[in-house]
Amino acid sequence: xxxxxxxxxxxxxxxxxxxxxxxxxxxxxxxxxxxxxxxxxxxxxxxxxxxxxxxxxxxxxxxxxxxxxxxxxxxxxxxxxxxxxxxxxxxxxxxxxxxxxxxxxxxxxxxxxxxxxxxxxxxxxxxxxxxxxxxxxxxxxxxxxxxxxxxx
Amino acid sequence: xxxxxxxxxxxxxxxxxxxxxxxxxxxxxxxxxxxxxxxxxxxxxxxxxxxxxxxxxxxxxxxxxxxxxxxxxxxxxxxxxxxxxxxxxxxxxxxxxxxxxxxxxxxxxxxxxxxxxxxxxxxxxxxxxxxxxxxxxxxxxxxxxxxxxxxxxxxxxxxxxxxxxxxxxxxxxxxxxxxxxxxxxxxxxxxxxxxxxxxxxxxxxxxxxxxxxxxxxxxxxxxxxxxxxxxxxxxxxxxxxxxxxxxxxxxxxxxxxxxxxxxxxxxxxxxxxxxxxxxxxxxxxxxxxxxxxxxxxxxxxxxxxxxxx
Numbered sequence: 001x002x003x004x005x006x007x008x009x010x011x012x013x014x015x016x017x018x019x020x021x022x023x024x025x026x027x028x029x030x031x032x033x034x035x036x037x038x039x040x041x042x043x044x045x046x047x048x049x050x051x052x053x054x055x056x057x058x059x060x061x062x063x064x065x066x067x068x069x070x071x072x073x074x075x076x077x078x079x080x081x082x083x084x085x086x087x088x089x090x091x092x093x094x095x096x097x098x099x100x101x102x103x104x105x106x107x108x109x110x111x112x113x114x115x116x117x118x119x120x121x122x123x124x125x126x127x128x129x130x131x132x133x134x135x136x137x138x139x140x141x142x143x144x145x146x147x148x149x150x151x152x
Numbered sequence: 153x154x155x156x157x158x159x160x161x162x163x164x165x166x167x168x169x170x171x172x173x174x175x176x177x178x179x180x181x182x183x184x185x186x187x188x189x190x191x192x193x194x195x196x197x198x199x200x201x202x203x204x205x206x207x208x209x210x211x212x213x214x215x216x217x218x219x220x221x222x223x224x225x226x227x228x229x230x231x232x233x234x235x236x237x238x239x240x241x242x243x244x245x246x247x248x249x250x251x252x253x254x255x256x257x258x259x260x261x262x263x264x265x266x267x268x269x270x271x272x273x274x275x276x277x278x279x280x281x282x283x284x285x286x287x288x289x290x291x292x293x294x295x296x297x298x299x300x301x302x303x304x305x306x307x308x309x310x311x312x313x314x315x316x317x318x319x320x321x322x323x324x325x326x327x328x329x330x331x332x333x334x335x336x337x338x339x340x341x342x343x344x345x346x347x348x349x350x351x352x353x354x355x356x357x358x359x360x361x362x363x364x365x366x367x368x369x370x371x372x373x374x375x376x377x378x379x380x381x382x383x384x385x386x387x388x389x390x391x392x393x394x395x396x397x398x399x400x401x402x403x404x405x406x407x408x409x410x411x412x413x414x415x416x417x418x419x420x421x422x423x424x425x426x427x428x429x430x431x432x433x434x435x436x437x438x439x440x441x442x443x444x445x446x447x448x449x450x451x452x453x454x455x456x457x458x459x460x461x
Contacts (some may be wrong), residue, residue, distance in 0.1 A: 033219050112283050114264035123267060139264025140285055141162065143349065 006042045007091050012061040014083040014090075015073065020046055022076050023056035029072050030065060039063050052079065072105050074098040076148045078131040098130045106135070106150045113140040123152075155455035159270035160278045163324045166409045168331050174451050175296050180461070181447035181454070184220050192222035193459040200226040200253035203280070204236070204246065204260045209420060210280045210289070214257050215444035216235060217453055220446070226253055245264045245271045258282075276456040284320050290299055290419055293448040295332070297441040298376055301415050304331035311370050313339040314380035314425060315399055316346040321419045322380055323350045330359035337362040337370050341396050344382065371409045377402070377435075379418045379425050402426045407435060417441050 018026055021041050027033045032041055042059040049055035056077075064084050073080050074096040084092040085132070104122035108115050115123040125135035125144060135144040144150060153170060163171075176434060179437050183189040189423055193220040199218040215225045220317050228234060229311065236245065249256050257449030259280040264285070278458075281287040295305070302308050312330055316338050326336055326346065336348040338361055345363060354361050364370060371377075379402060387393035402416065402423060418426060418438040430436055453459070 095437070106203045108264075110263060112261075112263050114242070114260075114268045114282075115261040117242075117262055118239075119268060120243050121271070137264065140283075141164075 006044055006059060008088055009026040009042075009059050009061045009085055010088055011064055011127050012039065012059065013065045014085055015060075015070070016055070016081045016083060016136040017049065017051060017079045018056040018058065018073075019065075019079065020054045020056055023058055025076055025151070026056075026058060026073050026080070029076070030060075030070055030150060031128075032060065071096055071099065072151075074130070075102065075106060075133055075135075075151065078133055096120065098127055098133055100127050101125065101138075102127060102135060105152060106144065106147055107152055108137045108140060108142065109144055109146060109150050110137065110140050110142045113137060113142070115139050154458075155328075156458035157276055158456055159266075159276050160452055160456065161242060161266045161270055162279070163288045163291045163328050164286075164453065169390045171292065171295065171331075174292060174448070174455065175299055177451035177454060178292075178296050178444075178447045179300075181450040183456045185217070185443070185447040185450055187220070191220070193454060193461055194218065194221035194223035194457055197221075197223035197255070197453075197457055197459075198226055198253040199223060199255050199257060199453065200228065200249045202249060202256060202258045202260075203230050204231050204258075205281070205416065209442055209445055210259065211257075214278075214280070214449050215441075216446050217449040221450055221452070221453060221459060223254075223457075242268060244275075249273075250275050255453065275427070278452060278456070281320060281393065284318055286324050287320050288324065289445070289449055289452065290321045291320055291328050292452070293441065293444045294321065294325050294378070294417065294419070296448050297329055297417060297437060297444050298329075298334075298415075300444070301437060301440075302375060305329065308334050308375040309337070309370075309373055310376040310378060311337040311339055311367070311374050312346075312380070313367055313402075315344045315382045315386065316340045317344045318379070318383065318386060319380040319419075320379070323347070324360075325378070326350055326354050326361070327357060330354045330357040330361075335360070337364055337374075339364045339367050339370070341365060341399070344386070344396070357380045367402075367406065368409070368439050371406060372411070374410065374414050377410075377414060377416045379416060379422075380424055381418075381421065381425055397424055400425065402414075402430055404429045404433070410435065 039062040044057040080096045082094045102125045124138040128134040246269045263283040263285035265282045270277040415437045
């Protein structure tokens with residue numbers, strides 16, 4: 001019999017093909033790192049992947065995440081897939097998709113950028129590359145070097 | 153294209169053809185800029201100057217430009233005497249100025265300030281320098297000076313020397329010059345060399361910039377030497393500053409190697425980078441360059457306000 005490190009879930013969402021080491025940050029992005037989470041969450045880190053060597057996987061039971069809400073994941077895990085599980089089967093499968101413009105999801109790493117002052121604007125970036133993501137600040141024109149550390 | 157109502161935020165927003173259009177009009181503005189001809193092309197138009205940082209040339213040449221075109225300028229004065237000290241946001245200041253004037257010229261210590269201002273204002277905003285970011289009107293007047301002096305920028309050899317890391321004029325100038333086919337050499341100590349991002353951008357535009365640390369290596373080959381100020385405050389140690397500043401000082405002796413028609417440019421203010429003896433040589437074009445700020449800014453004001461001669 002095949003031994004599972006984490007058992008399959010009956011209903012919920014599996015986020016697969018997360019870049020290695022990014023699982024905890026993905027949890028933060030989808031707002032499931034706080035004390036208000038009512039469903040079991042399993043985190044697999046550094047597991048073998050057929051596609052790309054190693055990967056992280058997240059399983060959230062009894063909750064179906066809205067694929068549009070989780071597109072933000074593409075900022076740090078551009079290859080991730082969102083699988084909606086119903087009765088142990090994959091009912092829906094989506095690839096995360098980075099939009100052409102990212103607004104209000106990550107702050108500019110340049111401390112001298114006008115968006116880091118007390119101005120009534122949200123940080124905004126043009127997506128110049130999707131895999132890996134390359135974001136250019138619309139305001140100060142700088143490339144955002146470390147996206148994961150600047151998520152809002 | 154019609155420039156009317158266009159913001160001038162970054163040189164990257166403009167194509168080579170659009171830049172040529174601005175420079176062509178600047179050429180026609182020269183007799184008006186000198187006061188040899190009079191025009192009222194922008195009669196009744198008001199320009200507001202919003203300078204959060206010190207400026208001599210940029211501010212005065214904008215004021216001269218609007219005056220020579222028959223318009224008037226409003227000056228916010230020093231920020232410490234305005235509502236900015238009460239904590240007013242730039243967005244609010246801009247919305248107020250938009251109601252008082254037809255075009256806003258902004259210099260601000262934070263990168264991206266002009267882009268923000270342009271978003272809050274229906275009236276055109278002209279970036280007069282945003283932190284270490286862009287200074288497009290300086291880039292345009294630098295291009296104008298080189299085009300005037302050299303006729304054509306295609307294939308000319310330009311060396312930029314000094315503080316290439318923090319000097320805000322050199323980054324956008326390097327990109328624009330590449331667009332016009334100039335061959336670039338960047339000369340600076342390693343700690344002040346051109347940022348990798350700018351070098352990458354120049355290469356993306358088809359340029360093959362050379363990176364050097366000594367001016368002597370390239371002097372004899374140059375058409376244009378573009379000198380920038382090395383700022384004392386960038387060095388933790390005064391002795392180190394003096395050593396570096398001395399290494400890149402342009403002296404009369406060093407120019408013996410130069411071509412007779414090589415020109416020296418500097419965005420000014422200069423401190424010690426160019427020996428005053430050089431001023432009297434035919435190489436020195438930095439004061440012509442400073443004058444060129446007026447016709448170039450007149451051209452921009454004409455274009456964004458839709459003026460006609």
